Amino acid sequence: MSSLEYVFPQYPQAPVSISLFENVTNSSELREGLLAGNQCYNYAFIDAANVVSQEHLLAAIYRAVSAREEGEKMRTKNISSEIVFCMSPSNNIMDALKRFGISDTTTSVVVVKADPTHKANTDLVTNELHSLVRGDMLSVNGKNLQRFTDLNMVKKNYKVPGTFNFEDRDKLSSVVVGSVCLRGW
């Protein structure tokens, strides 16, 4: 199992690597590493429970990467926190990192590397992550990403009205993508 290297057509110079873990047992350790600003932790750690679809995850990563590549001002201190922030429909950064980032009880995590200086190297990232994250790596695809969605959490975090049909994953994905796109303008 390894990370997925992903290239947006517009930004071939800035590939990202995306990984997915389940049964993670050291999330509190990961969170501490992030808080301490440890350079080994230069990854976006996203609680997979918030991810509705591959489209949703990529919309957030794309928004962060395109802002950086278009020379726009970042709202957070680096691209990793910016990606987590871009998952959020709200402008409150602390709140966004808390809700969409990793918490002590997180067991499934999406990990994104979007550091262009790092020259995203799948093997390197895969090895580095295997030593950081204690858990089982899965391949990154739509089906696996949807396995961990917590619909109640999504409903609350994205303020989706109760009248919405949550069974229709495709429509739910469009709604959260809309929220991701519209935040903060």
Added chain:
Amino acid sequence: MAENIIKQAHAYTANIPLALISQGAEALVFTSPVHPYLPSPPTCAPDYILKYRPPKPYRHPVLDAQLTKHRTLSEARLLHKLALLDIPAPRVIHVNPKHGLLWMNNVAGPHGFSVKQWVWDIELATAPNSALRESVMKANMLQIGALIAKLHLNDIVHGDLTTSNIMIRPKMAAADASVPVPPHNILNPNLEPVLIDFGLGSHSALAEDKAVDIYVLERAVESTHPVNSETYKTWLLDGYVQEYERGGKGGKIRIKEVLRKLDEVRQRGRKRSMVG
């Protein structure tokens, strides 16, 4: 001039093939087989739409930047609202209000058409007064009326309802996108209308604004489908009224108000056309 604007759009979307399909005063519309961030399907179908509002050289640059940002966002916000309400409309894929860019899905898909084209095609393919024409046309006109009612019942007005701004497509096969779309067939009994172009849309609870929306559509029907326009207008309005009435007593009160305003608006329209 136009060449230049198209170049600007390309500059914002490096490596993404764009095909210009419409050029209005306000915006250019392109289709693309490439999604800005999803793996593109191998079909190479023009599944995505980019709407680009270029800078307007005749406006003050600061004011122009504000207007572009405001209009791009306002359209995207309305589309998002419609997704939440589950009203068929384009889905937002990406927005960059500063650059005047709005990415959405192509609601027509490979087998959709504008209502304008669809009506023309049916008028060619079926005999006047035939049972076939009546059944297909009526069912869809009623659906279109009901769709506009849904919009209005949620206090959203479109602002530019024409038969080109309503698309018609085969009903989606549930949520599973892997189910093949039925083939191109104007007589398909399972069509659904979809509203596009919310560039002039807004929130309004006023019966007057809703009446104007309908009036604008009626005028569009008269000019694009002159021969049968009276019949089409009747069906559209029937569908509209029926959707309100499904809402019980409250709906009946609201529809009365809109119909009263519609009469007023029509009369004003007639006076104006007699003068001018």
